[in-house]
Amino acid sequence: MRPTGRLHLGHYVGVLKGWLELQEREEVLFFVADWHALSTSYEDGLDLRELSVELVKDWIGAGVDPERSTLFVQSEVKEHAELYLLLNMITPLGWLERNPTYKDLLEQMGKKEIHTAGFLTYPVLQTADIVLYDADAVPIGEDQRPHLEIAREIVRRFHHLYDRREKPIFKEPQEILSQTPRLLGLDGRKMSKSYGNAIYLTDSPDEVWRKLRGAKTDPQRVRRTDPGNPEVCLIYDYHKVFSDPEVVQKVEEGCRTASIGCVECKRWCQEGIERVLEPIRTRRAELKEEAVREIVAEGSRRAQGMAKRKMEEVNRAVFGAER
Ligand code: SF4
Missing domain, CATH: 3.40.50.620 (HUPs)
Known part of the structure; x- marks a missing residue:
């Protein structure tokens, strides 16, 4: 590398x-x-x-x-x-x-x-x-x-x-x-430093949340009450990688029926990402x-x-x- x-x-x-x-x-x-x-x-x-x-x-x-x-x-x-x-x-x-x-x-x-x-x-x-x-x-x-x-x-x-x-x-x-x-990166393009769309292994939880909050979702879901299509949403892709299957299913259904909001959905996504990043940050900080x-x-x-x-x-x- x-x-x-x-x-x-x-x-x-x-x-x-x-x-x-x-x-x-x-x-x-x-x-x-x-x-x-x-x-x-x-x-x-x-x-x-x-x-x-x-x-x-x-x-x-x-x-x-x-x-x-x-x-x-x-x-x-x-x-x-x-x-x-x-x-x-x-x-x-x-x-x-x-x-x-x-x-x-x-x-x-x-x-x-x-x-x-x-x-x-x-x-x-x-x-x-x-x-x-x-x-x-x-x-x-x-x-x-x-x-x-x-x-x-x-x-x-x-x-x-x-x-x-x-x-x-x-x-x-x-x-x-x-x-x-x-x-993919937070703007839907390849995740890359040069596009400024990446979540780094060393990002703090606050930074991760700030980035997720600003990430694109289904553009058709303008209001909380609009049903969405998770298949066109980057956050759903992240869920499939970082969240448990039950959460993925909850997002799938909740998005399509507008029973969950995007902020709530992103919070669950952050929890999944944190399960990966938290131990990395800890191990890294311990390294002399x-x-x-x-x-x-x-x-x-x-x-x-x-x-x-x-x-x-x-x-x-x-x-x-x-x-
Ligand atoms: S509810 Fe989740 S999957 Fe659906 S559009 Fe919002 S962020 Fe994307």
């Missing part, structure tokens, strides 16, 4: 919940992709060290467990850059230029100048990130599928060019596709800065041990026996 700012509920629902399930059953490495952040934000003057620590605090607050999983920072493990360089040597430009996610992002970024080598080749860096650790699979969203396909193609090409052994050096990574539909830095340092050391071993194999395949 890139350290570009505070995490919001969209991240929690779409990404972190999946991570928590994954860490229950697998050995997982989670890393702060600070080099990737530069691919789109190299001009933004981000304090990446500070943002990286804050990001890890959000993860641990949300329940990522450093005792079970390895948490590290990409730029602390220079082997990512070494493998990225070698893989760049063999990756045809056409694969990267044809990547549909690349084209979409170029459009989405609007005025931002990202016609750079770093941005074009970031699927190659992603490939290095994955295969360096013999990852069997990577949790991704739909938009990342083309990147994983590129990663598998690069792996095959590397093996074709350099690796003649029975047991291949790299694994072809599989995807763990997020099953959760995207949580120093302890987080130590977790990351320890994770980075562990990751680097694995990465170094893999690079020995890679360098033998590319350059021949020991130099």
Whole structure:
């Protein structure tokens, strides 16, 4: 995950919940992709060290467990850059230029100048990130599928060019596709910092309420006595994610029959959201800065041990026996 700012509920629902399930059953490495952040934000003057620590605090607050999983920072493990360089040597430009996610992002970024080598080749860096650790699979969203396909193609090409052994050096990574539909922001668009429509994991209960109060509801429900249609209301979508089934049903019926008001409905929604946010805030507040830095340092050391071993194999395949 890139350290570009505070995490919001969209991240929690779409990404972190999946991570928590994954860490229950697998050995997982989670890393702060600070080099990737530069691919789109190299001009933004981000304090990446500070943002990286804050990001890890959000993860641990949300329940990522450093005792079970390895948490590290990409730029602390220079082997990512070494493998990225070698893989760049063999990756045809056409694969990267044809990547549909690349084209979409170029459009989405609007005025931002990202016609750079770093941005074009970031699927190659992603490939290095994955295969360096013999990852069997990577949790991704739909938009990342083309990147994983590129990663598998690069792996095959590397093996074709350099690796003649029975047991291949790299694994072809599989995807763990997020099953959760995207949580929309308070204005009905994608939840995003840049749209100012997000509820953050660190928002206070008052902030959450202020944001919910101002959120759009069914535009046809002008007066309290007008029956509404929950299917067109964002708050109902939130209920489906954060509230108990009985509350969801109560909202469904109450909205259609105008037996509940939108303020009351939003209060119930806030209660559901608070059940998620309250423990996150508490865990996060208990985290000492120093302890987080130590977790990351320890994770980075562990990751680097694995990465170094893999690079020995890679360098033998590319350059021949020991130099
Ligand atoms: S009652 Fe709830 S679901 Fe219905 S329009 Fe109001 S906020 Fe939306």
